[in-house]
Amino acid sequence: MSAEVKVLxxxxxxxxxxxxxxxxxxxxxxxxxxxxxxTFGTHLMMNGEGVAPDDCISISVRFMDVHADLWDFDLISKLPEVKQAILDFYEAEGIEE
Known part of the structure; x- marks a missing residue:
């Protein structure tokens, strides 16, 4: 039995x-x-399963998918800059859709 490890x-x-x-x-x-x-977060919090990020943004490395869970208004106001950083990442990766 072997475990497949995907390396970037x-x-x-x-x-x-x-x-x-x-x-x-x-x-x-x-x-x-x-x-x-x-996943990027502002700080870590304890949940029922251990430690998880709070006020977080997750992006797919292989596809153009983004999940954002933000409650802090200052962070919400930064979303245009976050969006551009993520788009720059996808462009560098050659992901267009």
């Missing part, structure tokens, strides 16, 4: 590092990469 390419890692840097400037911290999704 070097170019995707580079593009992800650029996205992490931009999101950090906007007030988000990198939280985790899981199942093809990368």
């Amino acid at each position: 390419s070097a170019s995707t890692r580079t593009n992800l590092e650029a996205l992490k840097h931009h999101m950090k400037k906007l007030g988000f911290k990198y939280y985790e990469e899981k199942d093809g999704w990368v």
Whole structure:
């Protein structure tokens, strides 16, 4: 029995590092990469299953899908900049749809 581990390419890692840097400037911290999704949050909170990000944005590394869960008005006002950072990531990855 073997477990398949999907490793991101070097170019995707580079593009992800650029996205992490931009999101950090906007007030988000990198939280985790899981199942093809990368999640950024403002801080961590305890939930019934352990630790999870609060006020978070998750993006798909392989497809153009975004999930945002924001309650802080200051963060909501940053959404245009967040959107552009994510679009720049997808453009660098060659993802158009």
